[in-house]
Amino acid sequence: MYRYVLCCICSQVLFSSLYLFSDAMQPLTGTTIFSLRMLAMWCGLFLLINLVLPRKAFINFIRRDLSTNWKKWAIMVMGSALFGSQLWLFMWAPINGEGVNVAMGYFLFPLMMMLAGRLIWQERLSFWQGVATSCAIIGVANELYFHGEFSWTTLWVALAFPPYYLTRRAMKVHPLLGLFFDLCLIAPCCLIYLWGQEQAFALITTEWRYWILVPLLGLVSALSMFLNLLSSNHLPVKIFSMLSYLEPALLFLCAVFWLHTSVSLTSYVSYSFIWTGLIVLTVSGFVTQKHKSIKKRQVPQEV
Secondary structure (H helix, E strand, O other): OHHHHHHHHHHHHHHHHHOOHHHHOOOOOHHHHHHHHHHHHHHHHHHHHHHHOOOOHHHHHHHHHHOOOHHHHHHHHHHHHHHHHHHHHHHHHHHOOOHHHHHHHHHHHHHHHHHHHHHHOOOOOOHHHHHHHHHHHHHHHHHHHHHOOOOHHHHHHHHHHHHHHHHHHHHOOOHHHHHHHHHHHHHHHHHHHHHOOHHHHHHHHHOOHHHHHHHHHHHHHHHHHHHHHHHHHHOOHHHHHHHOOHHHHHHHHHHHHOOOOOOOHHHHHHHHHHHHHHHHHHHHHHHHHHHHHHHHHHHHHHO
């Protein structure tokens, strides 16, 4: 399980780094950056699939797993729409005054995932997982209390992202194939949008930094989503949910130390509770794994 925990942590670090691309690629708009990201991500994922998976794996996925089952097709297409809207919002928000609200949505997202895991899969929390969850809830509640109402961007992240992960998990869709399916639907729409952005193309072709940033954006995007979906398919929902708090915490650090965003004292208090929850979860996980390893070594001796 620890291999997938590491995958989840790496995905959260890569995800948080994407927040900086919107600032680094200005004066391009958030929608233009999103469109470039999707096209570059499609290319990167196409290469990754051909390196990692058997030949014609995607075609076999379409023929065997989806086939003529219209319900599966409908769920996959709706999931792609939700996924695309989330990635657009992630690139649009930082340069349109919604960065903090989107980060709040990512704080609420793991709580929604944990609630779904409890209701759908009847996953029970251990004592220390309960302590970690309580710390996170206190941090989120403190932030909501002092900042007031929800933004539409907060609600969209918190309510629209969980169905995507949960349906893909229930359908047992391979992370790479499911992600490539999404991009095959999203990329053509982005290409149509970029076709009319003459000023953006002129800017990209004249400034050398975009020749580095655009491919890097696609590579980081593809790798982060692959690791995230891989970990979500193998980790218990409650563990995946708690580890997902790492991303908004890192977004906070990026905003403070890189984007120089001012943060109130109440926000520092909120984040301290959330970081405490992450530390408790990590330590308890290592202790539990150590006890299991000791028991496995003792079993042959007792027999």
